Amino acid sequence: MNKEFLIKVHNRVKPFIHKTPVLTSQLINEIVGANVYFKCENFQKMGAFKMRGATNAILCLTEEERNKGVVTHSSGNFAQALSLAANKTGVNAYIVMPENAPLVKKNAVKGYKGHIIESESTPMAREEMAEKVKLEKDATFIHPSNDTSVIHGQGTAAIELLEEQPQLDCILTPVGGGGLIAGTALAAKYFSEKCKVIGGEPKNADDAFRSKKSGKIEYNESVDTIADGLRTHLGDKNFPIIKADVESIILVEEEAIIDAMKLVWERMKIIIEPSSAVAFAALLKEKEQFKNKEVGIIISGGNVDVTNLPF
Amino acid sequence: MNKEFLIKVHNRVKPFIHKTPVLTSQLINEIVGANVYFKCENFQKMGAFKMRGATNAILCLTEEERNKGVVTHSSGNFAQALSLAANKTGVNAYIVMPENAPLVKKNAVKGYKGHIIESESTPMAREEMAEKVKLEKDATFIHPSNDTSVIHGQGTAAIELLEEQPQLDCILTPVGGGGLIAGTALAAKYFSEKCKVIGGEPKNADDAFRSKKSGKIEYNESVDTIADGLRTHLGDKNFPIIKADVESIILVEEEAIIDAMKLVWERMKIIIEPSSAVAFAALLKEKEQFKNKEVGIIISGGNVDVTNLPF
Missing domain, CATH: 3.40.50.1100 (Rossmann fold)
Structure with missing residues (x-):
């Protein structure tokens, strides 16, 4: 560095x-x-600010990785950030959100063309669902904060x-x-x-x-x-x-x-x-x-x- | 012009x-x-924006006029604007406000060192009071909007x-x-x-x-x-x-x-x-x-x- x-x-x-x-x-x-x-x-x-990190994470992927898409679990700003950053770079974003997330947050993600995948609202259920989507789509998981x-x-x-x-x-x-x-x-x-x-x-x-x-x-x-x-x-x-x-x-x-x-x-x-x-x-x-x-x-x-x- | x-x-x-x-x-x-x-x-x-007009009005006065102060009637943004503009230019501002004006507005004027003079809340009472202050202090009346x-x-x-x-x-x-x-x-x-x-x-x-x-x-x-x-x-x-x-x-x-x-x-x-x-x-x-x-x-x-x- x-x-x-x-x-x-x-x-x-x-x-x-x-x-x-x-x-x-x-x-x-x-x-x-x-x-x-x-x-x-x-x-x-x-x-x-989450737009900055989400954008950098996507732009650091290989073309092959970009073609397969990205996945994260978030019901907050990172869900919207990854959706918008993916949208701007022509990448599919799969967003795992708790099924009881506020409609306004779901709509924001949809507005930025993120694909919402619902899970139960426990942290473990969200992580499991993100792992499942990652495997199914061969997508790259991007953590909202613990990602270089x-x-x-x-x-x-x-x-x-x-x-x-x-x-x-x-x-x-x-x-x-x-x-x-x-x-x-x-x-x-x-x-x-x-x-x-x-x-x-x-x-x-x-x-x-x-x-x-x-x-x-x-x-x-x-x-x-x-x-x-x-x-x-x-x-x-x-x-x-x-x-x-x-x-x-x-x-x-x-x-x-x-x-x-x-x-x-x-x-x-x-x-x-x-x-x-x-x-x-x-x-x-x-x-x-x-x-x-x-x-x-x-x-x-x-x-x-x-x-x-x-x- | x-x-x-x-x-x-x-x-x-x-x-x-x-x-x-x-x-x-x-x-x-x-x-x-x-x-x-x-x-x-x-x-x-x-x-x-009222700060702009209030400032210009005060700066257009002669030194003699400035020494005597300015007066207006307002319970809104112009009351604060004239108070602050006067304060920044070392001029006394007399602000005629209805006695029932919200405390928050009175406090804002006081914060900018305007001198509040209370009147009854009818337009006529406010104008009469402004005229009275103008005569008493020999101050210049500045209308909030109808002043060149x-x-x-x-x-x-x-x-x-x-x-x-x-x-x-x-x-x-x-x-x-x-x-x-x-x-x-x-x-x-x-x-x-x-x-x-x-x-x-x-x-x-x-x-x-x-x-x-x-x-x-x-x-x-x-x-x-x-x-x-x-x-x-x-x-x-x-x-x-x-x-x-x-x-x-x-x-x-x-x-x-x-x-x-x-x-x-x-x-x-x-x-x-x-x-x-x-x-x-x-x-x-x-x-x-x-x-x-x-x-x-x-x-x-x-x-x-x-x-x-x-x-």
């Missing part, structure tokens, strides 16, 4: 993604006491952020499955001399915090958090990167996530999803640590049901 | 305002069947939009008091050979539509619309411009306003207020008229109570 490799990844995905804007707010800078740069992946295609090409693709958001704001002292990202923070850590390592990467994680799904502490992958016993994108656990591909190159993980309470989300909506006039608000909530919680610093935040996505808000 | 004059206005206000971004959405282009460019004044300081300097200032949003997208066939704006659409019409006239200006207006507050038809200023009998920024009527300063240089006004139903607002929130991930959605709703309603055209829209503002949404 080196900078040239990551530049190649970025050039590979560029034609298929948006270069999202970096927004700032004087008022938020005043509240935080630091200069904060929001990398707005809520404006990314399909509304989340996906991790590299997710890192391109931080590459763009650092190209625009090379003076950053740190970048905050939410931590869910670990793909975004691992990719960001690689980008920071090779595109900056000093930029640290820090995670924000819901206290109610603190597996990554505990994993970093114990040195091995820990799992959540419950995942009672509004940040529905962060309920998953780390994997063997991203955890070594997180262990080595992520500075720390800050835990935040549910109320703080909702307050942070509302503050961004009201002051910045942009729609961010609860998972994105987790990173900003971490910054608000640990203001002192970031005082007068140059702070980047990856706003991971903006896919929210606006008819069902927590405030 | 000529192009050079408007360039001077723009240069005058530039140091005090944001150059707001112009956003596009492939999906919205597909829905509309045209290329649509959203000039995002919801990202303007204090959250609305305000109109010129509002036009700077369209100047920026046309600088970025000179190929535009038309620009849509909402119509309330008439300041924005009149300023936009002047900008289009002097910064484009072909760009037409079209208004969107709530059917439930259709005074501008009727004024344009009858050739004289008409008034609303009722103003039962969610687009609370558009309940006002035109004035003798902006109506002659609207009469001469606005192509047409399209009326939209309340349901269409709410649908248009929701579509922008969900697809573009930006927060726009109902008044802004009126212009987009007009475009959606008259799709055929705009087919394959290059269409600009001034997204007038993003000040919404996110805890009380119409969807």
Whole structure:
């Protein structure tokens, strides 16, 4: 791994993604006491950074592999991302979704021409079904977060952020499955001399915090958090990167996530999803640590049901 | 009036305002069947284009006038805009607000250091109180929409939009008091050979539509619309411009306003207020008229109570 490799990844995905804007707010800078740069992946295609990793994963396949298609299990943003990335590159995407997934999520996948395959809603049933589809179609399984090409693709958001704001002292990202923070850590390592990467994680799904502490992958016993994108656990591909190159993980309470989300909506006039608000909530919680610093935040996505808000 | 004059206005206000971004959405282009460019004044300081007009009006005063302060009556975005513009230029702003104005609006004005003077809530009581303050303080009265300097200032949003997208066939704006659409019409006239200006207006507050038809200023009998920024009527300063240089006004139903607002929130991930959605709703309603055209829209503002949404 080196900078040239990551530049190649970025050039590979560029034609298929948006270069999202970096927004700032004087008022938020005043509240935080630091200069904060929001990398707005809520404006990314399909509304989340996941488009980057999904695209890179597909473009890294051989032509033969592409002809056979890709399969994943996800009911969240990665389901839509893989469907859209596959659609844009002329590949079939098989998406294993729990049969009780919300209709709006199923329709989004269908809108991007993904082929939905229903399974029971337990993690084991989903994995078994994905394995079955993989064998039947001879398709390539692409994990939403624990896949090397996906991790590299997710890192391109931080590459763009650092190209625009090379003076950053740190970048905050939410931590869910670990793909975004691992990719960001690689980008920071090779595109900056000093930029640290820090995670924000819901206290109610603190597996990554505990994993970093114990040195091995820990799992959540419950995942009672509004940040529905962060309920998953780390994997063997991203955890070594997180262990080595992520500075720390800050835990935040549910109320703080909702307050942070509302503050961004009201002051910045942009729609961010609860998972994105987790990173900003971490910054608000640990203001002192970031005082007068140059702070980047990856706003991971903006896919929210606006008819069902927590405030 | 000529192009050079408007360039001077723009240069005058530039140091005090944001150059707001112009956003596009492939999906919205597909829905509309045209290329649509959203000039995002919801990202303007204090959250609305009104900052432009208020700033220009204050900067056009003599030093003596500035020392005595400015006064207006408004409970909406102009109250905040004049307060902030005055604050940034070291001027006192006296804001006449109805005593029953929502606390959140009063607090916003106070946050920007405006001096609130309460009146009864009838239009006549507000005007009388503004006149009283004007005499007492020897302050300059600045009308929220029917003031020449305000109109010129509002036009700077369209100047920026046309600088970025000179190929535009038309620009849509909402119509309330008439300041924005009149300023936009002047900008289009002097910064484009072909760009037409079209208004969107709530059917439930259709005074501008009727004024344009009858050739004289008409008034609303009722103003039962969610687009609370558009309940006002035109004035003798902006109506002659609207009469001469606005192509047409399209009326939209309340349901269409709410649908248009929701579509922008969900697809573009930006927060726009109902008044802004009126212009987009007009475009959606008259799709055929705009087919394959290059269409600009001034997204007038993003000040919404996110805890009380119409969807």
